[in-house]
Amino acid sequence: ADKYRRCSKKYRLGQNKMWQRAFVVLVLMYVHNADCGIGMLYPRDSESRQTKLLDGIWQFRADTSPTRNQGFDQNWWTTRLSQSGPVIDMPVPSSYNDVTEDKSLRDFVGWVWYDREFYVSSDWATNRRVVLRIDSAHYNAIVWVNGNQVCQHEGGHLPFEGEVGSFLQFNVSNYVTVAVNNTLTPTTLPPGTIQYENDTSKYPPGYFVQNLQMDFFNYAGIHRHVRLYTTPVVYVDDITILTNVENDIGQVNYTVVVAGGVAQAVEVSVLDANNKVVVWSNSLSDVLSISFP
Incomplete structure (x- = not known):
């Protein structure tokens, strides 16, 4: 799933x-x-389906720990990001590289974390599937709703989705958390390599360089729309x-x-x-x- x-x-x-x-x-x-189905049609409002855009200003944090795994070690998805450390505002959709004047964020490689609050009407509580869809996130992504993992996806250019109805609270606040990693390897499209610098007299622990095998910048983040949509059961x-x-x-x-x-x-x-x-x-x-x- x-x-x-x-x-x-x-x-x-x-x-x-x-x-x-x-x-x-x-x-x-x-x-x-x-x-069970195999398709993923583009969501549109109709007499039997409703959509709710979650675009806008999200909370954001880059995991700058040497291993880039602090977010997973500390379970950042189990609560709002603002409760586990500092956050900044980040527009969705966008590439986080060009939003601020911080050069380290522009060139950041590794896991970044997003979250936002949203509400769902009780009209969606019965006789409907509720699906969370992300149209694109570069490159690997994991999604949670209210601390429950919904889906994970590899590939920076295609949509992905997961059913969230069983995780939602109706007429009260919900939150969605998305972790995105832009690391490129020989098996990604586009490909890349990671070069670790192990000389601790010259580099801090865990220091690495992302080598690119392409002629464009490795823009990253949630690049396209995020939305909820419903279908009949x-x-x-x-x-x-x-x-x-x-x-x-x-x-x-x-x-x-x-x-x-x-x-x-x-x-x-x-x-x-x-x-x-x-x-x-x-x-x-x-x-x-x-x-x-």
């Missing part, structure tokens, strides 16, 4: 003029029971759409993945530019054909 999941959508657009019109596939689900987990044209017939080949249960009723409609239904299906996977108008 701590591993991130990827959503992959594939599109192949035909060159026929009929595809100059905008066709949209709408999926409406009424489902129940239990299953049984929900659309992933959608794959492929389009094609054969003999002047447009084709929409789609597959819908449902998680948390089995689809009780499904309706998939293709709309034209005037929001009129061109063709529809009640299957989770189908190939819909559209004649040239």
Whole structure:
């Protein structure tokens, strides 16, 4: 459950003029029971889903200990960061390197810690999944809500998320903690190496240098949006759409993945530019054909 999941959508657009019109596939689900999913669709508000942005000013601290592990040794995630030591304000999303005038923070390599307070309405307490999503954090990240680990992620350029409903307190204060590490190694993308300087007559204990194998700066931090979102307990987990044209017939080949249960009723409609239904299906996977108008 701590591993991130990827959503992959594939599109192949035909060159026929009929595809100059905008066709949209709408999926409406009424489902129940239990299953597990593999997708990670971008969160949007709808009649069945709500989102809450957690962007803004967060509390922030860099772990400047020689091992960079003081935060884990002292369990910084179990309480607000301000209760375990000094913090500064840090905007999210941003790269922490360029926010202050502190050169040591600009060039910092290792674990940095973020946290912020948030509230959740009691409307989210029943019959909903509540998910915390981070759109990007460079490079390794671990997330806790109210001291409970939600997920961990490796990779600085992709979103990741975890369900948090069981960790939330409704109508009272909650807090989220995120630890981010920008250390680059031969197995990261982009790659890098760590060079330890062991001559204690010249360097302090634990001193190291991050060597980069790229032509750009190693910007780090929470780089994109952080948000909570809800879905029904049984929900659309992933959608794959492929389009094609054969003999002047447009084709929409789609597959819908449902998680948390089995689809009780499904309706998939293709709309034209005037929001009129061109063709529809009640299957989770189908190939819909559209004649040239």
